[in-house]
Amino acid sequence: MRAWLVIVVATAVAVALPSGFATADDLDDQKAKIEAQLKQTKQQLNESSEQLQNAVAAVEQAQAAVEAAQAKLARTQAELAEATRVDQQMAAKLKESQAALKAAKAAVEAGQLKLDRKEAQATAVVRQQVQQQTNLLPIALLVESTSLSDLQTRMQWSHTMIETSNAQILELTDAQRALNAARAKQTDIEKQDQADRKAAAANLVVKRELEARAQSEADEVASLLNAKQAAEAAASDQLAADKQQYQQQVAERESVEKRIAERIAREKAEAARKAAAARAARIAAEKRKKAAEARARAEREEAERSERNSDSNNNDDNDDKPKKKKPKKKKKSSTSSASHGFDFPVSAPITSPYGMRFHPVLHYWKLHDGTDFGAGCGAAIRAPYQGRVEERYYNSGYGNRLIIDHGRVDGRYVTTAYNHAIRYTVGVGERVEKGEVIGYVGSTGYSTGCHLHLMVWLDGDLKNPMSWF
Template identity: 30%
Template sequence: MSAVVALLCVSVVTGMVNPSASVARRDDDLREKKQSVEKRIEETSSRIHEVSADLLRAQRLVEQARVDLSSARSYLAQLREQVAEAERYDEEMQRRLENAKIRLQNARLDRKQGRLDVTATRASLASYAVSNYQSGGIGLSSLEVAFDSQDATEAVDSIQDVDTVVNKESVALQELQAQEVLLGLTQERVLETKQSVQQSRAQAAENLVSEQILEAQAAEAEREVARKVQTLRYQRERVEAAKRAELKKLASLEAERERTERMLRELAERRAERRAERQAERRAERQAERKAERQADRAAERRAERRADRNVSPLPPAPPAPPAESSPPPSNDPPEAPVDDAILGYPVSSTYVTSPYGMRLHPVLRVYKLHDGTDFSAACGSAVYAAADGRVAQAYYNAGYGNRIILDHGFVAGVSLATSYNHMTSFA
């Protein structure tokens, strides 16, 4: 696991010297008070400037839940359409089955009537045949009638009557044959209708099973959608809670940064006050020295005048007048070594920058925030070095920055420079 070290450089008021021991003691008191306050803060994340891993996981779960919910709803819609189609098909099968039953019933009635007609026709023909046989047959009767006739006309009429009877018998026989054929067709239609009814029943039963399966799948899909909705609601609540926590952390970070800047400004102001006091003291000392020199010169002049008055000897030339008082010379303090931007060294052996200094868009909150440091990648337990010579101004634990050390480098290139080292596993 890698750790992150953030480097914070803050420039404040110029014109100061190194703080005194009393200032250092006040800084120590401030540090101790700050530590006692910060240690009471419970913090679950040591990388406030990075997006919380829990928040990112919650976001991914929300996005996945949305995708799953969309898929589940689409699948549910398809199942519902299939169920509706199965219901329509079932209604069609029921209608066809009812029609087939009606056709079967009509066919059976037609077959029954046909059988009755065939039976009646056969009985009529059988009765006629028996009667004709008992009377000696149609042919002999016709001849007897013709021979017994008084004239030819009567004989012809008798023969025609016999032909009519014979024709009726022939027609009856043809009707019987037709009825038998029709009865056979009706029986075939009854069989076909039975098969159609059986097929319709089988299709209806099969469709009913499919419909029941689809309804069960649709019910499960509805339950799955309900679960996805609940999951999505839960993940949204987690995201909102994580956002609120992230905003709280960011507010804490802003407050800590303002506190640090205020502390550095106060440190720079105290340093400026001390420098001004020392410069004023030195000016006063120089003025006192010059005043004493002038007074000594005037006293020497008076003594010389008195000696001259007593000895009446020529006076030596007067010494040159002292130069007029000018502004005090620059301080004798050793000047600060010139420093350019490259004076700060790397705080860790790794020079890989994971996150540079500057404004950046928060991936979750969608707002621009200042990342006020440079993050270096380093393994846990790696040594952290001072970027430049300086004095430890504060060392404490902070909810946002973790274990933190602030180094005061004094005035560098005319500005007050300090560096901050954060997220350390421990203090050396």
């Protein structure tokens, strides 16, 4: 997987495989996280091509789908591992049960053989006692007779048999009890064995279902990985174009700054020319004034000589006293501390501020050289301050552009630029007034949605618009 396409608030995604099931809240949180991530990426790629944004969004969605499928597969694999463990445990238990059942059956057979031997021994003893007791009736008679004499004879036989074969009877009884216990144990083992076999069969069904599901989910993961690789390949095709676009954007910005510097130089040269002309005019005026004063002084002196000649007989020695000129009052200079006075060109929230940002696809820092306002398509763009339209043209990156020089404001030469508009209503050379509609918001150039990209230069240097507005 290409590292530059691994996008998450952090930069790389490590897939964690949970052992439990995802709850509805977990899924909602995951969905919200993906949507927030896609929104952030859209804002970061606002000055990129729509194709690249779509390609990156497709990669992110594919990545999220792969992660979800891998997590789902991990849960199924965990369930399958548990079912396999239970299956192995049940197999071991059944093996032990079979051994116990075999031993129980062998015990029953041995007990039956022992009981049979004891019965045979007891029968032989009874037979022997019957043969020895000639005064006793045959066994058949004991069984069938109902007379008092027969009963007495039967009781006598029983007494005699118990006395003579008590040990054999006790052994026979013990053998019967042992056989009964062995049979009961065999029955219990058989019941438990049947229950274990039933549980093992049910677990085997679950295990096979989980195996099928795990295989299906593994195939889905493989398919999603292929789709993700295809999305990455498509995004890779757009990557070169975005890199080239960014380089063009940098070159365009440098070109604009050069033109602004030229205009500033021309303005300074014009100001210097006007200052020189004014200075020459002042010098000429001063020369003319001095010449006029010299002529006036000469004329005054000539008049005074004529007057002295005409009044030679008059001995008045009144001297003319020159009048003193009243000093001129100096005008008081006033300074203004007014604010810059620039208004926002659109009424809309800021969706992407000026500054350095980490490009989510190119994986390097780049300058977002303006402030983005999230105004809708067709929203009016107004001049934030009076000025003169210096440039209006189309650029592949910035789309439709309009550049206004506002001249010197608070001692700074201010230039503003408006980008991505659908159209502008003023042309090069026109004077605009503050608040005048100069165009309408659009999505031309490298833009993924309607917005205004505002740029500001102070004395020819690109600045954060919000530092001036």
